[in-house]
Amino acid sequence: MPELPEVETVVRTLRKLVVGKKITSAKIVYPNLLKQPKNITEFENQITGRVIDSIERIAKHIVFHLDDKVLISHLRMEGKWFYEPRDSQTNIKHQEAIFIIDDEMQLAYYDTRKFGTLHWQDEKDFREQKPILTVGPEPFSEIVSANYLxxxxxxxxxxxxxxxxxxxxxxxxxxxxxxxxxxxxxxxxLKCGNELDKDDFEQIIKASRFILNKAVELGGTTIDTYQSAHGIDGKFQNYLKAHTRVGKPCKDCQTTIIKIKVNGRGTYYCPACQIL
Structure with a gap:
């Protein structure tokens, strides 16, 4: 699943390709992709003729700014945006949306798992609506302090x-x-929130900023089927110290990395470095 560093890589790629370009037509291929509005024809008509003024990332969301409207994209498990020649047949059965651009190209959304979402909202108040309304601050934010956590x-x-x-x-x-x-x-x-102290919270913040910055610098992590766009592979997987390293020696102490389930999620850690 693309996380903050992977989504940031997608945004940086798309900015170079489509900012300043006009959408001349739009087609939603997979109706469940568009969560708002429910009327697909209304959306296709409204976005046609608009220029992509800018693109930003809010947490794991990609926000396309088009004058007084925004298109909010969440990639979920395996969503991908591609800027490609018009009528491209790339992985056609997984194509969910097509936006024709005024330079004989198209911005197309593909999703093999079909979990991704699009929301079409007003620029003036989209931050006060779901899905952005419920998004917490990023670890980089000044709001995130030991006291906050x-x-x-x-x-x-x-x-x-x-x-x-x-x-x-x-x-x-x-x-x-x-x-x-x-x-x-x-x-x-496996430590619970009520077992952590101020020093733990400070370490979490410090580690979060370090890991996420490093991952952004390296273009994210390419694991299994995820690529950011246009076949761009991240490099952070070469620096993983815990995730996916079950049975391998810890890079800090040589103890074997183990894998457990935490609330249903595969979880990797060193039992010596990360004592319960």
């Missing part, structure tokens, strides 16, 4: 791995980076 977490009986995946507390962290952050902070994923 203490207020949100220190009475929770949930495991810290599960808490890090809660996008309403802090946003942008998914399964891969939660494992790497907890390894970097030397915190066991």
């Amino acid at each position: 203490a207020q949100k977490i220190n009475k929770s009986r949930k495991h810290i791995k599960t808490i890090l995946l809660d996008q309403t507390i802090t946003s942008g962290i998914g399964n891969i980076y939660a494992d790497e952050i907890l390894f970097e902070a030397k915190i066991n994923p």
